[in-house]
Amino acid sequence: MNKNISMKDIARMAKVSRTTVSFVLNNRTEMKISEATRKKVLDIARKLDYYPNAIAKSLVTRETKTIGFFLGQDLRSVLSDVLIPQVLLGINKVALKKGYKILLQYFEDSNNKSSYYHMVREKRIEGIILSSPRSDDEELIKLKEEGFPIVLIGQAEKKSFSCSDIDNTEAARKIVSHLISHGHKRIAMVTNAPLNYTASKLRLLGYRKALEEGNIDFNDELMAIGNFTPKSGFDVMKKLLSLKKIPTAVFVASDVIAFGAMDYIKRKGMKIPDDMALVGFDNTSLSGYVDPPLTTINLPGFDIGVNATSLLIDIMEDGNTSNKKIILDANMIIRRSCGCNL
Amino acid sequence: MNKNISMKDIARMAKVSRTTVSFVLNNRTEMKISEATRKKVLDIARKLDYYPNAIAKSLVTRETKTIGFFLGQDLRSVLSDVLIPQVLLGINKVALKKGYKILLQYFEDSNNKSSYYHMVREKRIEGIILSSPRSDDEELIKLKEEGFPIVLIGQAEKKSFSCSDIDNTEAARKIVSHLISHGHKRIAMVTNAPLNYTASKLRLLGYRKALEEGNIDFNDELMAIGNFTPKSGFDVMKKLLSLKKIPTAVFVASDVIAFGAMDYIKRKGMKIPDDMALVGFDNTSLSGYVDPPLTTINLPGFDIGVNATSLLIDIMEDGNTSNKKIILDANMIIRRSCGCNL
DNA sequence: TTTTTTTAATAAAATAGTATAATAAACATT
DNA sequence: AATGTTTATTATACTATTTTATTAAAAAAA
Numbered sequence: 001m002n003k004n005i006s007m008k009d010i011a012r013m014a015k016v017s018r019t020t021v022s023f024v025l026n027n028r029t030e031m032k033i034s035e036a037t038r039k040k041v042l043d044i045a046r047k048l049d050y051y052p053n054a055i056a057k058s059l060v061t062r063e064t065k066t067i068g069f070f071l072g073q074d075l076r077s078v079l080s081d082v083l084i085p086q087v088l089l090g091i092n093k094v095a096l097k098k099g100y101k102i103l104l105q106y107f108e109d110s111n112n113k114s115s116y117y118h119m120v121r122e123k124r125i126e127g128i129i130l131s132s133p134r135s136d137d138e139e140l141i142k143l144k145e146e147g148f149p150i151v152l153i154g155q156a157e158k159k160s161f162s163c164s165d166i167d168n169t170e171a172a173r174k175i176v177s178h179l180i181s182h183g184h185k186r187i188a189m190v191t192n193a194p195l196n197y198t199a200s201k202l203r204l205l206g207y208r209k210a211l212e213e214g215n216i217d218f219n220d221e222l223m224a225i226g227n228f229t230p231k232s233g234f235d236v237m238k239k240l241l242s243l244k245k246i247p248t249a250v251f252v253a254s255d256v257i258a259f260g261a262m263d264y265i266k267r268k269g270m271k272i273p274d275d276m277a278l279v280g281f282d283n284t285s286l287s288g289y290v291d292p293p294l295t296t297i298n299l300p301g302f303d304i305g306v307n308a309t310s311l312l313i314d315i316m317e318d319g320n321t322s323n324k325k326i327i328l329d330a331n332m333i334i335r336r337s338c339g340c341n342l
Numbered sequence: 343m344n345k346n347i348s349m350k351d352i353a354r355m356a357k358v359s360r361t362t363v364s365f366v367l368n369n370r371t372e373m374k375i376s377e378a379t380r381k382k383v384l385d386i387a388r389k390l391d392y393y394p395n396a397i398a399k400s401l402v403t404r405e406t407k408t409i410g411f412f413l414g415q416d417l418r419s420v421l422s423d424v425l426i427p428q429v430l431l432g433i434n435k436v437a438l439k440k441g442y443k444i445l446l447q448y449f450e451d452s453n454n455k456s457s458y459y460h461m462v463r464e465k466r467i468e469g470i471i472l473s474s475p476r477s478d479d480e481e482l483i484k485l486k487e488e489g490f491p492i493v494l495i496g497q498a499e500k501k502s503f504s505c506s507d508i509d510n511t512e513a514a515r516k517i518v519s520h521l522i523s524h525g526h527k528r529i530a531m532v533t534n535a536p537l538n539y540t541a542s543k544l545r546l547l548g549y550r551k552a553l554e555e556g557n558i559d560f561n562d563e564l565m566a567i568g569n570f571t572p573k574s575g576f577d578v579m580k581k582l583l584s585l586k587k588i589p590t591a592v593f594v595a596s597d598v599i600a601f602g603a604m605d606y607i608k609r610k611g612m613k614i615p616d617d618m619a620l621v622g623f624d625n626t627s628l629s630g631y632v633d634p635p636l637t638t639i640n641l642p643g644f645d646i647g648v649n650a651t652s653l654l655i656d657i658m659e660d661g662n663t664s665n666k667k668i669i670l671d672a673n674m675i676i677r678r679s680c681g682c683n684l
Numbered sequence: 685t686t687t688t689t690t691t692a693a694t695a696a697a698a699t700a701g702t703a704t705a706a707t708a709a710a711c712a713t714t
Numbered sequence: 715a716a717t718g719t720t721t722a723t724t725a726t727a728c729t730a731t732t733t734t735a736t737t738a739a740a741a742a743a744a
Contacts, residue, residue, distance in 0.1 A: 003463070003488065006730055017694045022732060032691055051463035055400045056730030060699050064397065069446075084427045092448045096457075101466070104411075104446040106434045115438075121345070121393035123700095124443070146345065230631040259631040266633050286598065289572040289605040291633055348700055359724045364702060374721055398700030402729050465730095 005048045013048075014040045021045075025052065066101040067312060068125040070116050072132050083282065083301040087153065090305020091129060098313050116140075120148060127312045129153060132197070149315040151308045155198050162315060162323045164308035168199050171297045171330040172206025172253065173213075175279050178295070178332065179249045180214040182339045184277060187211070188222040188240050188247035190233060190261060192254035192281065195225065203253040203281065222247055226257040233260030241268060249277035249338075255284045255296055262290065262337075273339040283333050293335035303328060347390045355390075356382050363387075367394070408443045409654060410467040412458050414474050425624065425643040429495065432647020433471060440655050458482075462490060469654045471495060474539070491657040493650045497540050504657060504665045506650035510541050513639045513672040514548025514595065515555075517621050520637070520674060521591045522556040524681050526619060529553070530564040530582050530589035532575060532603060534596035534623065537567065545595040545623065564589055568599040575602030583610060591619035591680075597626045597638055604632065604679075615681040625675050635677035645670060 007021045014021065016037055023031045024041040044050075058064045069091055071084070088104075095102050103125055107115050117139040119125045127149040130140070144150055144161065152163040179187050189207045193200040204223075211218055221243060224236040233252060240247060241264070252258035258280035262272060270276050272292055280287060280296040287294040307326040314320060334340050349363045356363065358379055365373045366383040386392075400406045411433055413426070430446075437444050445467055449457050459481040461467045469491040472482070486492055486503065494505040521529050531549045535542040546565075553560055563585060566578040575594060582589060583606070594600035600622035604614060612618050614634055622629060622638040629636040649668040656662060676682050 008730075018731080019694055019696095019733085020692085023693090026732085031693090034692060037692080049463075051460065053401075053730050054464035054466050055397055055406065056699090057732080058397045058699095059395075059401055059701090059730080060732045062699075066445075084430075088426075088446070089448055092446070096447070101461075102446045103408075104430070104434070104444045105438070106431055118393065119443075121391075122396035124396050230628060234631070256628065259628050263631040263633065263635075286572060286601050286628060289576070289601040291605065291608055293605075350700075360701080361703085361724060361726095362722090365723095368702085373723090376722060379722085395700050398729090399702080400729095401700080401731090402702045404729070 003049075005050050006053065010041060010044050010048065010050060013044050016041065025050075062123075064101075064124060064126055065099055066103055066125050067095060067127040067129060067309070067316075068103045068105065068116055068119055069129045070131065071104075071106045072130065083284075083299060086301030087131070087305040087308075090302040090307075091309045092305075093302075094306050094309035094313070098309075100309075100313065117143065127151075127316045129308050129312055147319075147321050149312055151312040151315070153304060153308050160323060162311055162325065164304050164311060164326045166299060166304065166328045166330040168202035168330075169206040169209065171332075172203040172251070172281070173209045174206075175281070175295070175297055175332055176207050176210035176251050177213065178334075178338060179251065179277060179279060180210060180216070182249070182277065184249040185214075185216055186219075186222065186245070186247045186249070187216070188224070188250045190224045190226045190236050190240075190250060190252040190254075190257060192252075192257060193225075193227055200253065207251055207253075226252065226254060228254070228257070230256055230260030230263070233257035233262075234264045235260075237261040237264040241265070241270075247276070249273075249279075251279050251281075253281045255280040255282040255287045255294060258294060258296075259286075259290060262294075273337055277339045278337045280337075287333075288335060292337045295335045295338035295340065296333050297330045298333050299330060300328060345391075347392050348395065352383060352386050352390065352392060355386050358383065367392075404465075406443075406466060406468055407441055408445055408467050409437060409469040409471060409651070409658075410445045410447065410458055410461055411471045412473065413446075413448045414472065425626070425641060428643030429473070429647040429650075432644040432649075433651045434647075435644075436648050436651035436655070440651075442651075442655065459485065469493075469658045471650050471654055489661075489663050491654055493654040493657070495646060495650050502665060504653055504667065506646050506653060506668045508641060508646065508670045508672040510544035510672075511548040511551065513674075514545040514593070514623070515551045516548075517623070517637070517639055517674055518549050518552035518593050519555065520676075520680060521593065521619060521621060522552060522558070524591075524619065526591040527556075527558055528561075528564070528587070528589045528591070529558070530566070530592045532566045532568045532578050532582075532592060532594040532596075532599060534594075534599060535567075535569055542595065549593055549595075568594065568596060570596070570598070572598055572602030572605070575599035575604075576606045577602075579603040579606040583607070583612075589618070591615075591621075593621050593623075595623045597622040597624040597629045597636060600636060600638075601628075601632060604636075615679055619681045620679045622679075629675075630677060634679045637677045637680035637682065638675050639672045640675050641672060642670060 007018050011018045011021045020037060021041050023033055024038050025045060091102060105115050116128050120143055129151050131153040150161060152161045154165045155163050191200045191204060195201050208218055224240060226232045226236055252261050262278060265272055265276050272278050280294045283296045283298040287296050311324060311326055336342055349360050353360045353363045362379060363383050365375055366380050367387060433444060447457050458470055462485055471493050473495040492503060494503045496507050497505050533542045533546060537543050550560055566582060568574045568578055594603050604620060607614055607618050614620050622636045625638045625640040629638050653666060653668055678684055
């Protein structure tokens, strides 16, 4: 069966014009088409299993109904990031409901950093959701200045962009305060990523706020930089446990990194939480099943994806250019690693 | 700045025809264009920051250079599947290199099961990579019969489709044999999913093969069905440990489920591997950092993605319709949970 | 009966490119 | 000088759709 059926074919078979076919198939009731021809066209279209060519339609309507989702993260981050599927699922949910397609692209290295710029210019996409943008991205700023719809995921810091995120600072503050409420005074922190990552910076800020509220001085030697992987947690914990005066608790700003840190602590023969309390951040699907179950911050990936997409589509359809930020409260999941008896 | 510049504009400014502009910009050297006009056109295009409209190009060339990636998994599977980002990264890598775009879609529920059928018919995509297809999918079979390029991920069983997978059966056989070589005779198995999932069936087959080779009778009460989540591992382990005669080892065909199982075992006060040996399957980024580190099968998600995409593009470009299967050997990662001293 | 209005359908233009065939000018061949 | 060939360029057609303006026929109003 030839599967390249166009309106032309239907028009020929129904002995009407292409225009009439278009009116019927698009239900343009304001163009008065007689019931007889209407039925005739519809029947033939159905019989031929006709689907309109989306490309031709896009060309003439000048819209593609496609949004681009771009992941510009560090490769290590991508590979150990257990959250991406959830975000993607959220994006997918809203996009599908509103009739949008998703074009996805990772851009690991700098040479195709501008992949979204191309896609916009080539008129492939009508909106961008961007995860982990770099702050020095001129082309992104250029697009934004032209009013192209852009929503960032996880970058509450950037003033001039719309974004979907959680309140990293408040969440970190909350969980560190929880440790303080258990009586800890010497609390270490392991970041989730190098400090040029905004989320990393914000979580550190929350940690410092909590210390301040608890009248504890910030101590530089209790802070360590993690970078995405369990291994980095393992390595960094080694450093922290070799201090003359070791901490009594650690806030690891990523569960995945925390798993590595826990591994080292236990190998040293120390008990969690008795010898060393430990809390994480992210609440991966595994965090409740390690030993001991990890007290952490729940990062609602699905909701972040949903919010980003709803926001983007709002901007696209309303032409609303004011920058809106949807910042979710991230709640704490208390398990045993912090010393709570459950 | 008006960002809707077309060839028409360039032609007008360069005082040449649209055709000439097209020839220059597409580097059609066989159409002899004088160096002078060539330069003139190129300069203007550059100055105007011109990008060709991909939609118009697609319409006339009748190709979109787009492949669809469809995830049809159980929702629970998606949410606890730590492998998707890796597969996606592999797909992305090859697609990008070969100049293809990726349209992504989850289809959780049955009402939009045919999303890929639509996309094919509307001429949006030229090839399909499909993860976890159902065997009763008529539209998929219809497309396949028409010769539309399709590659399945993780379905080595289906005879009439091209696919990219690992050798689930051999991998399972290998790791269960490893347990047997440690002297275990009473080995339980927890599947990774219900048995209507092919991978689940194949891993079970490998388990049975290993038992057979070791002259151990298959014992129905030692087999349990897991379904994607750590919780299911936890629950199922409870059942297995309540048997009159409990197993001495367990093969859990998914690390994520294994984490739940380990949690229950340890809560019962049993030591792994001394009181109960345990091995998993998948090698998530966390598997080396739990206590004890998990002996498992390395599932190379990135390579599966790369292979699927290479294969698909081969089919698309060569029109090769013979069904090729790329089945990777999955090697065993020996850590401590099986009883090996490392 | 003529004019106006409504109904039903269509021709033609537009979207932004590519491809083919035609053409004029320059150059080479006999 | 007439003819053939090469070079450089362009007019036209085509992709599959939507949209606007037009038209013919039928119905209603004068």
